[in-house]
Amino acid sequence: MSQSPYDLPPLTALASFEAAARHESFKAAAQELNVTPAAISHQVKALEAELRQVLFRRHHRGVSLTETGAYLLVALQRGFEEMAGAVDQLRSRATRPAVTIRATTAVSALWLTPRLGAFWRAHGHITVAQNVSDLDSGGEDSDLAIHYGDMARDSGDCRLLIHDCIKPLASPRFAARHAVRRVADFERLPLVHVDRAETGWTSWRDWCRALGHEGPVGGGLRVNNYVIGLQAAEDDMGAVLGWEGLTAGLERAGRLVPLLDVSVPSPLDFYIKVSPHASHQAHLLCDWLVGAGAAP
Known part of the structure; x- marks a missing residue:
């Protein structure tokens, strides 16, 4: 049987200890985790046995952390906070559009939006959001950005849309x-x-x-x-x-x-700039807009 790469006690015991330590109460921890106080006590005792350390001082009306218990609590909370942050980022990614594209009002209304309809009919699984701004600059917050300017003076992945x-x-x-x-x-x-x-x-x-x-x-x-x-x-x-x-x-x-x-x-051109962090879906949309699929 393969061994876990992390030499840790059972996560159930660690979660039970963290809740009990944060509340300084087995009863409150049990209510939070929807188990019995006896279950919390059992998990904490098993953790103390494995670590060969006393984590709580038991009192008639409750518990308090030992120095060792306080040290472990800080370490666990730091780890749980990092995990919570990663999970939150993944959840927010799941609710964000797959591709964001920035354009001016004119480009969005007159050129881009009619073509997005054709793109969605061919690639209905890709969601697209437009960031519309009449300041033809920026675009760092988007996967793709359509500009009117001298493409040769720009840097990065730029592709011509319209030589007008x-x-x-x-x-x-x-x-x-x-x-x-x-x-x-x-x-x-x-x-x-x-x-x-x-x-x-x-x-x-x-x-x-x-x-x-x-x-x-x-x-x-x-x-x-x-x-x-x-x-x-x-x-x-x-x-x-x-x-x-x-x-x-x-x-x-x-x-x-x-x-x-x-x-x-036109002395300047309409061109599209691709973010260095653009996804495969963003590159697919870019190719569509640049190529034959751009016809409305």
């Missing part, structure tokens, strides 16, 4: 009222300007300059959230710049239409 282009969009009603034939026409049109805290977000002035127009651009509404900006454009409040990878669904649905048949390559 940017074009002017508006609602069909707005487009019918405002004929646009050249870039200079955007000087007179009401525009939706998206002011983002992150660097690299292309403005109307940036877009026009990329096409050789150095003049002014129209005024209009200013927002700090791209989804709100798109909604404003749908509500006929002005033209908006559309990142094709994000707005393709809105165009297919006819909610937004191009105002001019011209586009500018």
